[in-house]
Amino acid sequence: MLDPLILLALMGVGLLAGFVDAIAGGxxxxxxxxxxxxxxxxxxxxxxxxxxxxxxxAMAVLTYWRRGFVDFRNLVPAVALTFAGSFLGALTVSQLDTGLLDIAVPVALIAIALYFLFAPKLSDADKAARLPFGPFVPILGFAIGFYDGVFGPGTGSFFTIGFVLLFGLGLTRATGNTKALNFISNLAALAIFIPQGHVVWPVVLVMAIGQIVGGYIGARTGIRYGARVIRPLVVVVSIAMAIKLLFFP
Structure with missing residues (x-):
């Protein structure tokens, strides 16, 4: 049994992580x-x-959805394929060589950070889509879901850049949709982890309390301030993840 002070500290970490996750992931x-x-x-x-x-x-998704930034009717096929991709990735991870990802993922995260830092037209307003939402978002969901099952870091950033660049969503809507599909990809991994008995439930309980508070505050912050807070936080989180993967694997 963990010390109560350690559990309290983990609750605080959960709160901070929930806040960051609700806006930029990571x-x-x-x-x-x-x-x-x-x-x-x-x-x-x-x-x-x-x-x-x-x-x-889940708290972040609920908050974005209640304020109209997520339309689940349009996401149903993507939800199904994201779950399938993540589940398949988690099942096949032991048979894949992920060595190339150790370099490719940090490079991609740095490119995302540079795009969000220097792209002049990033805002909360929707733009013209380069691809139709209906048929291609499920493909995006399957591909990134599979990556999440295999490797994982940067999944939120990859979803966000996909929604912005390919489907023309404003940053707040892109973030809401990212959280929805990220939630599904995590559920797929849990479908494997939970039956194997790896989850430490007392720790989950205390950290979940922090996550609920942090996820709610983070989502409300993202909705209220939009691109002004989402854009810099995506840059910071993407660069931080790239540094961690390159120098502190």
């Missing part, structure tokens, strides 16, 4: 090291992290 950079520092084995830390982050993401 909360796992905070929670996974915290769980490992608390003494959880690596697999248990990853499984517990997925479970507690799902709670915060």
């Amino acid at each position: 909360g796992g950079m905070l929670t996974v090291p915290a769980l490992l520092s608390a003494g959880l084995p690596p697999v248990a830390a990853l499984a517990t992290n997925k479970m507690q982050s799902v709670v915060g993401t």
Whole structure:
């Protein structure tokens, strides 16, 4: 049984991670090291992290949806294929060589950060889509869902850049849709982790409390300030993830 002070600290980490995740993703950079520092084995830390982050993401999705930034009717096919892609990725990860991703993913994250930093027209207003939403968002969901099942870091950033660049969504709508599909891809991983008994439920319980508060505050902040807060936070989180993957794997 973990010390109550450690559990309280993990609750605080969950709150901060939920806030960051609701706006730009990347909360796992905070929670996974915290769980490992608390003494959880690596697999248990990853499984517990997925479970507690799902709670915060669910709160963020609910908040974005209630304010009209997520239309689930248009996302149903993407939800199904995102789940399928992530589940398939998690099942096949042990048979794939992910060495190339160690370099490719940080480079892609830096490119995303540079785009969000220097693109002059990023705002909350929708733009003309380069691809039709209906047939191509499910393909995006499957591809990034598969990547999330195999590797994971930067999934939120990849979803967001896809919604902005390919489908013309404003940043706040892109973030809301990103949270919805990210939630589904995490559920697919949990469909494997939970039956295997890797989730440490007492830790999930306390961190979930922090995630609910952080996810709600983060989503409300993203909705209120829109591109003014989402844009710089995506830049910071993407660069931070790239540095961590390159120099602190």
